[in-house]
Every structure is written in C-alpha cells, then in structure tokens.
Amino acid sequence: MIAATVMDSIWATRKADSLRGLKFMLVEVQGGIDAGRLMIAADNIGAGIGERVLVCTGSSARKMLERDDIPVDAVIVGIIDEDCVF
DSSP states (O other), X not given: OEEEEEEEEEOOSSOOGGGTTOEEEEEEEOSSTTTXXXXXXXXXXXXXXXXXXXXXXXXXXXXXXXXXXXOOSEEEEEEOOSOOOO
C-alpha cells in the first residue's frame, strides 16, 4: 500500500468498455524511494483533489474493484484523516 496525494482528475473521452464508470485521479506518491512519482489510480471511494490517500497496487487493486479482468493497476482505497507517529 502506498500513501499519496491526489493532484488532479484524469479525463478520458474514449476508454475500454471495462473501464466505464470508473473515475481516475492523478496521485503523487509520498515517502519512500518512489516519493514524488506520479501515477494514475482508479478512485473507488470519492477522494478529492488535495486529499492524502492510500493506494493499493497490482492484483490487489483489481480485487478492490471486485473484478479480476479489469486493466487497472492502482486503486484509491482510503482517505488519510491524519498522520500517526509511532
């Protein structure tokens, strides 16, 4: 799982039928070796621009959409309310 910040919405005028109804967001990875990396994630929970989110990647992302045949590699699965320090 990756912590990221939602930067913008992604609009696609044409996309595969299996992607219809999905909202896509541009997110920037926070922390770790990939910090600053931009990626596109399907938004399953209604995250907004500027919010910090949790992003699930790989085959686990497809399971969050309850479909294994969808061509998605990253899904926003949570909104971070505040950071915790352990």
